[in-house]
Amino acid sequence: MKNKVIAVGHNRFNGEHAEMMALRILNHDIRYQNKKLRKKLVMYVIAVNSSNKLSMSKPCILCHDKIVKNNIRTIYYSTTNTECNIVR
Numbered sequence: 666m667k668n669k670v671i672a673v674g675h676n677r678f679n680g681e682h683a684e685m686m687a688l689r690i691l692n693h694d695i696r697y698q699n700k701k702l703r704k705k706l707v708m709y710v711i712a713v714n715s716s717n718k719l720s721m722s723k724p725c726i727l728c729h730d731k732i733v734k735n736n737i738r739t740i741y742y743s744t745t746n747t748e749c750n751i752v753r
């Protein structure tokens with residue numbers, strides 16, 4: 666399972682955020698419902714602006730709450746600079 670992409674999401678026109686879409690897909694996969702396994706998963710959230718450059722992808726309160734409830738313990742969000750933001 667190491668280094669394997671198991672769910673991908675993107676912001677949708679219906680208002681669903683990328684994080685929620687990825688979690689929805691993950692929750693449909695019976696292989697990843699184990700709580701101990703969930704804690705090992707890493708979520709990467711990348712925002713790209715209209716110039717195709719990385720931008721800040723700060724989590725909204727709804728996504729953050731859902732990620733925590735889904736036992737994802739490590740999340741990396743993109744920034745416009747070289748700083749690393751880790752949200753737990």
Ligand SMILES: [Zn+2]
Pocket residue numbers: 682684724725726727728729
């Ligand atoms: Zn959100």
